[in-house]
Amino acid sequence: MxxxxxxxVLKPIKQDSVILVFAEGKFAEEARASGAQIVGGPELVKEVEEGKHKFDKCISTPGMFPSVTKLARILGPKGLMPTAKKGTVTEDIPGVIKAQTAxxxxxxxxxxxxxxxxxxxxxxxxxxxxxxxxxxxxxxxxxxxxxxxxxxxxxxxxxxxxxxxxxxxxxx
Structure with a gap:
């Protein structure tokens, strides 16, 4: 099966992960302050669709998630699609960024x-x-x-x- x-894990295995966050406003500011390397709103959705960014982890705010669903065919097969089940669709961006590194x-x-x-x-x-x-x-x-x-x-x-x-x- x-x-x-x-x-x-206690010590992150891949310490050089590139984290992408779909967020706007205060959530985008929090993401940048927490160490996310790529942060943006609707324009970032378009850039990801065009393949302009390489990243290891992907997080989205609930407000941005409807736009992010357009990327399901791109992010899904790579295991990068944000989901509520994985905890990667959230308003607690700093907490998730910290958790995602481990x-x-x-x-x-x-x-x-x-x-x-x-x-x-x-x-x-x-x-x-x-x-x-x-x-x-x-x-x-x-x-x-x-x-x-x-x-x-x-x-x-x-x-x-x-x-x-x-x-x-x-x-x-």
Whole structure:
């Protein structure tokens, strides 16, 4: 069974994320002050439609959302379409920007295999361990909510990019 969800980590994995916010007025000012790199209203919708911007995260205010829905065919397949379910359609722009830097998507394939990043080799061991613990706690909650089996984790491997997988835990 495949699944997809968003997890929050203590130390952001991708620290150079480009955040785009569809907002006007005071919300646009808050977005800029909170660190959003690309901020705009209806003109930004047109620019995104034309492919003028590259970004990793996308947030919208409820007032701008009707205009943003025109971009569903562009943003949807990339997993960037703002939605109320993900919490990316909101008036709390600063809170969401802060949260989005520590959030990443995780997907499980049809065989139940989840590939995810827990850190970088240049990080302190404690940061990697903390992210691992937080991710595992959240994965356990997801599993209890969605699946019946108790032994949903069979094995845990760790590896560097293009490196060999090393068995951490066998039937945890």
């Amino acid at each position: 495949t699944f997809s969800d968003a997890l929050t 959030v990443f998507d995780v997907r499980g394939d049809k065989n139940g295999v989840v590939h995810t990043i827990i850190g970088k080799i240049s990080w302190d061991q404690k940061d990697i361990e903390d992210n691992y613990k937080v991710i595992m706690d959240q994965m356990k909650v997801l599993a209890q909510e969605r699946f019946v089996k108790r032994d949903w984790i069979k094995n845990i491997y760790i590896s560097s990019t293009q490196g060999p997988g090393i068995l951490l835990i066998n039937n945890p």
